[in-house]
Amino acid sequence: MADRILTTHVGSLPRDKAVTDLIFAHERDEPIDPGEFDRVVGAAVDACVARQVAVGIDLVSDGEMSKISYATYIKDRITGFAGDSARTPPADLEAFPGFLARQAAAGGTPTYRRPRCVAEIAPLTLQPLHDDVARLDHAVHLHAPHGAFMNAASPGVIALFQPNDFYPTQDAYLEALAEAMRPEYEAICAAGLILQLDSPDLGLGRHMMYKDRSDADYLGLIGQHVEVLNHALRNVPASQVRMHVCWGNYEGPHHCDVEMAVILPTLMRAKPQGLLFETSNPRHQHDWQAFTDMVTLIPEDRVLIPGVIDSTTNFVEHPKVVAQRIEQYVDIVGRERVIAGTDCGFSTFAGFGAIDPDIVYAKLAALADGATIASERIWARAA
Structure with a gap:
């Protein structure tokens, strides 16, 4: 058990x-040239792991260096995808068309392909994953972080960005995705890494995928997302898995975001032991109250990983603010069940990022400094 x-x-x-x-x-x-790709991406993974360790991050990743995005990378690993999909803006941006147009004109909308499901989905190859694992393993041995995790797309987020044109129902589509992704999930765990399932469909999906549905309908739909995810995780221990939920990693109104209090009971039914979620986003800084009010629904082994720094602005948070955010959640579930995290990723799509790369690491350093302040105060109170 960590002493901080x-x-x-x-x-x-x-x-x-x-x-x-x-x-x-x-x-x-x-x-x-595959050798050139491995050399360039491998060097980038080494560099980003070294930099994470240097600024004080304990549980590191490969930065998703080899992936074009956290959801569409799967087209190279499972069958059934081709073509492109029309872009559907979130409901909050539709409400402000002038802002939406300005974002698009400024290059704020990635233009890479989002293929559609046009044929049967099945595992294709695990070689890109094995390459990712080997590169991260090499960097971990060089730089010796406390631990390491690797991201994988959840069935629900794949369905969110890559529509179904083949399966007769959405449930059948989700089930096929879950079974096709299962070997990737199991291989990450077998490699000794923490598996992180990226599941923004459970939050973002409300004002994108299901924006015309009621909250009651939405809860039923994402309940199915959680069920198929749990089934895909049937052969891995919950303690080796964490899940990320967010409302969209973009600067915008976010006034259509579903409340954490609405979805929290559903999130607590998911198998992963760790839950990463936004708390620095101004629309979600109050969400600690939902966890307080529903603390009896939180399983006793669940680990909360609140985002205590923002991922959409170039403000570098004060470490004292970071410490306060951490302590809010420690007060709810105890110090052994809180890890300090970020709201979302800093380069969700290759080539697109709102934050200057050097400021990213300055923010991560502030995260580590804030965790140190919080740890000193929390452990002092317990002495």
Whole structure:
């Protein structure tokens, strides 16, 4: 058991130009030297792990260096996807068309492909995952962090961004996705890494995928997302898995975000022991109250990983603010069940990021400094 509050983040970190160029060349189906790809991406993973350790992050990732995005990367690992999908803006941006147009004109909307499901879904290859694991394992041995995790897309978030044109029902689509992704989930755990399931569909889905449905309908729909995810995790221990939920990693009104109090009971039915969620986003700084009010619904082994730094602005949070946010959750579930995290990733899509790369690591350093302050105060109170 750690003698302090551990630190982590959601996963993606800024990619340099050499990595981004290779990723987009692959996206355009241009020939790429596999050895060159492995060398460039491997060096980037080593560098980002070293930098995470240097600023005080305990549970590190590979920064998702090899992936074009956290959801569409799967088209190279499972069958059934082709073409592209129309972009559907979230409901909050639709309510402010002038802001939406300004964001698009400023290049704030990624333009890579979001393929559709057009055929049967099945596992295709685990080789890209094995390559990711090998690169992260090498960096972990070099830089010796406290621990490491690897991201994988949940069935629900794949369905959110890549619509179904093949399966007769949405439930059948989700079930096929879950079974096709299961080997990836199991392989990450078998490698000794923490598996992080990225599941923004459970929050963001309310004002994107299901924006025309009632809250009651939405809860039923995401309840099915959780059921198929749990089934896909049937062969891995809950203690080795964590799940990230968010309302969209973009600057915007967010006034259509579903309340944490509405979805928290559903989230607590998910198998992963760890739950990462936003608390720095101004629309969600009050969500600690939902956890307080519903504390009896939180399983005794559940670990809360609140986002105590924001991922959409270049403000560097004061460590004292970070400490206060951490302590709010320690007061709810105890110090052994809180890890300090981030609201979302810092480079959710390759080549797109609202935050300057150097400021990303300054924010992560503030996260670590805040966790130190919180730990000193929390352990002093317990002495």
